[in-house]
Amino acid sequence: MTVGVIGCYGAVGRALVRRLPEPLRLGGRDAARTREAARPGDEAVEVDIADASRLAGFCAGCDVVVNCAGPSARIGDTVARAALKAGAHYVDVAGEQLDRPRLAALAGDRAAVLAAGMMPGLSALLPRALAEGADRPARLVAHVGGLDRFTRAAALDYIASLDGEHATPLAAWRGHQPIRGALRPAERVALPHFPGRVSVYPYLSRETERLARALELAEIEWWGVFDGDRTLQALSGAGGKEPARAAEDLELAAGLDALGRRPYFQLVFDLDGRVLIVRSADSYELTAALAAKATRAAAAGRVPPGAHDASDVLDPSGVLQDLCEDPVVDVALPSQAPVEEGVL
Template sequence: MRWESAIGVLGGYGAVGAAVVRRLVAAGAGPVLVAGRDAARAEDLARRARAAGAPVGALRADLDDPDSLDAFAARCRLVVNCAGPSYRVLDTVARAALRAGADYVDAAGDDPVAARLRDVGEEHAGRVDGRVLVLSAGALPGLSGLIPRALVARAENPVRLDAHLGGVAPLTPAAAGDVLLGHGPEHGIPSAAWRGGGVRERVLPPLRDITLDAFPRPVGAFPFLSTEAVRLAGATGLEEVNWYTVFGGERLAEELALTRALEGTDTAPLVAAAAEDVARLGAWYGQEFRLWEGSVEGPHSRTAVLRAEDSYELSAFLAGVTALRVLDGSVPPGVSRAAEVLDPEATVRALAADRCAELVLS
């Protein structure tokens, strides 16, 4: 088979990428080209897919080898980036896709990537015009900005949203890198909240041993107003947004705080700490959104509860859906984020029907 005009999945044998490949194949999209630094792993996945009758090929492509990235992107009409960590990838893969005239979906990527792609557009408008580039097509950011949009759309007079997102999960080295470095001002502000049309700092304290429907046991929640939460607040007109990161276990939270305090860059202790939490508590992930209508005081009126065993499968779900919507022409050209261009209601219905998670909006 000639691997031209393929859907290329970079990092296609990883925790997210392999699930994206499965979803694209199941949807009848293809041919699919699996790429990554480890050519043997890419070929192994492709060979198993071909044995089942799926049109899947493999190619070596390395972030540190621009020629290999260009050779990969040249075979693709759409590049889905599942390689990480995002702080290292940044816009490297997106630029390769643009050079090849391909569309682009990033399972991660947020403000730092969007800013760099805006610079590309200003410098070389022709490279961006007509191309679709969708960022933040994962569980967080991504579903974390899309599910509350569906909840708000169902409300009469939404005024306040509380969000709790996290759990206990194994960390790949790439994911650990994003956890470690995803806390600067380009990502969000600790202890801040949205109040009356703007960000207010030093508003919220951490919460200890709270019980929420999205999580099987009491959890700790640490306020962190992400840039995604700020965009959501501005787009929906909410008066108040309180946004929390949830740690279901203690070891990862402890190790993360220590590593940041020492300004460390080694992700191995975080991977080990997450593994300890999983060994003791099992793996589970959740997102819970509580919405107030009419008044920010009193009990909330609506809730969205997402429960899953595997956050990587959630990211693959949204990356896969986003890729399919790009392929069918549903996403307009330009740089956007999945939560802002996908249909919230249609996406939450699809997620609720998917075996990767349990989602209830009430």
């Protein structure tokens, strides 16, 4: 079994490599950093995604290729097409914007698992796990974030995700439909399960809309949480800026907010009063945890042929169980979540 990881020395790539014990084929544009990320037994390969020949050579012989490189909007389906043409399964920690029918036609008897990260990915699977066994769930409130750092690629993807194609800022799901302008950002508010006061930014992603329809929820409020004022200010002011500049400002603001403090990232889901909390040092660890689950599922033939979102083909309860067993992830199940007072 040969698993190839593109973008192996980035924040997600390194966290994923730690979770895949078998010898891996590791690929990156910087040869020295790729070798540094390799463990004994791993194969380090210099590969530039823009070089079709090198990328094809990297994918040749792989059973599964995992793309951890970014920004996703810039890479598009370049790695996906190379992997599937080489006869490998494909896993993408992002890829929400990719053309599913096009990749399905290319996949043949192989599987492409897209959106296998923290968000999109866990952001749909964990509410599904919470809803299992619930009797007609009606209302979900999600608070996702914390004191997290942004890599440049992550900042670019975050800015791109709020451009209206993948999410609607300030919207909520009410009365079984999206309502624009339903909510407003807020600074220095107290939230249950978050330390101190934080800033919040509401939005409704396409993934969340699909989740609402799948679970037949009447209401969803989804809040991005930022433990620091600068990050929210940078995000609120991103609308009129060129994406690269907006991403640079977001990366800098998050770094300044985190100076001298211990980073953390958590997902808090309240479904009709039942609360699930998943917490780690940063969002990249959570992305890698789901990517590892998707990689193992694809390698074992547990994903049907075609192109799918991770939230549609991975078992929500199994994902939650894996997180409970992950040494760098803390999970508080509904019966364990402490009751706290807060606003919003």
